[in-house]
Amino acid sequence: xxxxxxxxxxxxxxxxxxxxxxxxxxxxxxxxxxxxxxxxxxxxxxxxxxxxxxxxxxxxxxxxxxxxxxxxxxxxxxxxxxxxxxxxxxxxxxxxxxxxxxxxxxxxxxxxxxxxxxxxxxxxxxxxxxxxxxxxxxxxxxxxxxx
Numbered sequence: 001x002x003x004x005x006x007x008x009x010x011x012x013x014x015x016x017x018x019x020x021x022x023x024x025x026x027x028x029x030x031x032x033x034x035x036x037x038x039x040x041x042x043x044x045x046x047x048x049x050x051x052x053x054x055x056x057x058x059x060x061x062x063x064x065x066x067x068x069x070x071x072x073x074x075x076x077x078x079x080x081x082x083x084x085x086x087x088x089x090x091x092x093x094x095x096x097x098x099x100x101x102x103x104x105x106x107x108x109x110x111x112x113x114x115x116x117x118x119x120x121x122x123x124x125x126x127x128x129x130x131x132x133x134x135x136x137x138x139x140x141x142x143x144x145x146x147x
Contacts, residue, residue: 001020001021001027002018002019002020003018003019003026003036003037003038003039004016004017004018004037004039004043004044005018005019005035006034006035006036006037007036016047018039018044061133062135062136065136068132069136069138072102072109072130072132072138073138073139076141076142077105077140077141077142077143079142079144079145080144080145080147081145082147083123083147087123087146092119093121094116094120095116096111098111098114098116098142099111099114102114113130113131113132114128114130114140115130116128120144122144123146124144125143126141127139127140127142128140
């Protein structure tokens, strides 16, 4: 019996694969658990349509992330903070503050997507990575000045 896999099944195949299995295995395990559907002409066409739709959606999200990344690359955030001796800040600049500054600059990004190795505690120029998509990472330039 031929079935189309809806889930990854170990030692059998991956999502979307059409595999030939014993009728009992399909009837008693794969179909009731929702791991597969019977490989008919109608189901095969529906699977192809769903794959095309997901690919289109994935490409659309990727393009949107690239546009936002281009905006972020063009922005240099300038933040004024109080600083003491040796240009050391009172407090620190964190990803939460960078997210607020980006929002004020017209680009709204979740603070969890802004990656700093550690909070900024000195005056100067720094960079932060903004992970917008698994394939798209933007570099944000940050300049910390004395208030």
